[in-house]
Amino acid sequence: MASTGIRIGGLGGQGVILSGIILGKAASIFDGKNATLIQAFGPEARGSACSAQVTIADAPVAYPYVQNPDVLVVMSSDAYTQFIPTLKADGLLLYEEELVTPKDLPPGVKAYGIPATRIAEELGRRLVLNIVMVGFFAGVTGVVSLVAAEKALLSSVPKGTESLNLNAFRRGYEHGRSLVGAA
Amino acid sequence: MTADPKGVLTGVHFLDGDHAACEGALAAGCRFVSGYPITPSTEVVERFAQRIPMVGGVFIQMEDELAASITMLGAVWGGKKVMTVTSGPGLSLMMEHLGLAYITEAPCVFIDVQRGGPSTGLPTLPAQADMMQVKWGSHGDYEIIALVPDSPQECFDLTIKAFNLAEQWRVPVFLMMDEVVGHMTERVVIPEASAIEITERRWTKKAPGEYRPFDACADGVPAMAKAGDGHRIHVTGLTHDERGWPALTPKSQDKLIRRLTNKIRDNADALADIREDQCEGADVIVVSYGITSRVASSAVLQARAQGLKVGHARLVVAWPFPTTRIAYLATQCRAMVVPELNLGQMVHEVSRAVAGKVPVRLVDHAGGTVHDPKVILDCILGAAR
Incomplete structure (x- = not known):
């Protein structure tokens, strides 16, 4: 039975938890799989280390934590340093390439970067960098389907911001598809 | 009867346990919550405060937990289905009113989202260390019902059950969550209102002159009695007679306290809810509850993969403790393993029920996170030898 452990790390205010919610919702409500989200954050509302752990599986999820993720998504340098040792030996790293420099990358790890903040700024709001990352995740991994991810996205963002978020998602998705050589 | 559609958010949601418990309360007909927000339970009252104006009801944020729990009891006699929500430090303050709720037979629900203690302990991190406090923390002899969910879906389902049991037995009912279950997000299916069974308050059919408020069926x-219907009632924390008036004699004490405790003790077997998985013919049975049951099930699967016969019994109702069933399971295995996020609480009840028939091994944990499944696995392997 397939199971994918995902760790998303960044700073409070970047939308780390929302990214996890969108992925979990896409898998568990719209793709018909099971998903469990665990969140960890410091006492500060903004700027402290923040991370989400998402398990997406065909079978119900028993142990809810992700000790050694299959996929690590990082939006801050600190998150990279903290979580890279936990990534599986043949794991996948997705990173915000202008915020994170993947130093001493373990040899078996595949890594893909995206200038998510720059793309978000081009779209008019830096705030949607997390949605660019969600699209990037969907594009590179295929762990959540495009249709499910877009439905989950639209049901999770504030009214009036749908087209901005959808554009952010699609830019990330297309960037991801092009890096893995998909048509 | 079935649920009032106004409180039922029918649909498929991706919710954490705290939010799901709030939706369970609204579906169950809870229309009054007084609370003093505390991590990791805050999201329950936060959502209730946001939702209740649309549903029709009251949320009051009180000045502390004593005020929250006593205000809740006032609303019971005003006719509402009621709840308060807290975590360990607040629960300690509420112990006084737990006793008052019990002796006045006020149907009410306490949600306790457990965090590491004692005192302020670990505000944002899990434990299961209030399990004995809810049963023994208030003074005098008393019995409560405590339900222990292990997922957001169960937070929804068991909150409804908690309200129904509170109305059926007129006792305080606890929903014993923990920080992980409270903040863990999963799919939660909320059915149509017409598919949710609700226990209505047991209203008297007697005329005002004939009614005695503590005359048991x-x-x-x-x-x-419904407030405003003309019945006269007297409600006191003192030992009382059927009229509710103070009756401070050994005889009335014996009559009242035995009746109150026997409501639960005589029905302990019927109230038991144990989810058993391959317990018949098992060499080792793991007894667990709450979030730890999910960690334990991971260890159980690994042990079975090594060829061991391992059963898993999950307590959905922790209090009253299912003594009869655990005693029976002890005749079916060679050892029991009890993992819990404390340094040994429910394991004492398991040992009492097992009464020396087989060894009982505790896998303890001081709290702050969940067990590493490997530690539980090692204990299972050791017990199987």
């Missing part, structure tokens, strides 16, 4: 539970 055959099952030991008295009916309540």
Whole structure:
């Protein structure tokens, strides 16, 4: 039975938890799989280390934590340093390439970067960098389907911001598809 | 009867346990919550405060937990289905009013989202260390019901069950969550209102002149009067007679306290809810509850993969403790393993029920996170030898 452990790390205010919610919702409500989200954050509302752990599986999820993720998504340098040792030996790293420099990358790890903040700024709001990352995740991994991810996205963002978020998602998705050589 | 559609958010949601418990309360007909927000339970009251104006009801943020729990009891006699929500430090303050709720037979629900203690302990991190406090923390002899969910879906389902049991038995009912279950997000299916069974308050059919507020029906539970219908009631924390008036004698104490405790003790087997998985013919049975049951099930699967016969019994109802069933399971295995996020609480109840028939091994944990499944696995392997 397939199971994918995902760790998303960044700073409070970047939308780390929302990214996890969108992925979990896409898998568990719209793709018909099971998903469990665990969140960890410091006492500060903004700027402290923040991370989400998402398990997406065909079978119900028993142990809810992700000790050694299959996929690590990082939006801050600190998150990279903290979580890279936990990534599986043949794991996948997705990173915000202008915020994170993947130093001493373990040899078996595949890594893909995206200038998510720059793309978000081009779209008019830096705030949607997390949605660019969600699209990037969907594009590179295929762990959540495009249709499910877009439905989950639209049901999770504030009214009036749908087209901005959808554009952010699609830019990330297309960037991801092009890096893995998909048509 | 079935649920009032106004409180039922029918659909498929991706919710954490705290939010799901709030939706369970609204679906169950809870229309009054007084609380003093505390991590990791805050999201329950936060959502209730946001939702209740649309549903029709009251949320009051009180000045502290004593005020929250006593205000809740006032609303019971005003006719509402009620709840308060807290975590360990607040629960300690509420112990006084737990006793008052019990002796006045006020149907009410306490949600306790457990965090590491004692005192302020670990505000944002899990434990299961209030399990004995809810049973023994208030003074005097008393019995409560405590339900222990292990997922957001169960937070929804068991909150409804908690309200129904509170009305059926007129006792305080606890939903014993923990920080992980409270903040863990999963799919939660909320059915149509017409598919949710609700226990209505037991209202008296007696005329005002004939009604005695603590005159029990055959099952030991008295009916309540609707405020404003003309019945005269007297409610006191003192030992009282059927009229509710103080009756401070050994005889009335014996009569009242035995009736109150027997409501639960005589029905302990019927109240038991244990989810058993391959317990028949098992060499080792793991007894667990709450979030730890999910960690334990991971260890159980690994042990079975190594060829061991391992059963898993999950307590959905922790109090009253299912003594009869655990005693039976002890005759079916060679050892029991009890993992819990404390340094040994429910394991004492398991040992009492097992009564020396087989060894009982505790896998303890001081809290702050969940067990590493490997530690539980090692204990299972050791017990199987």
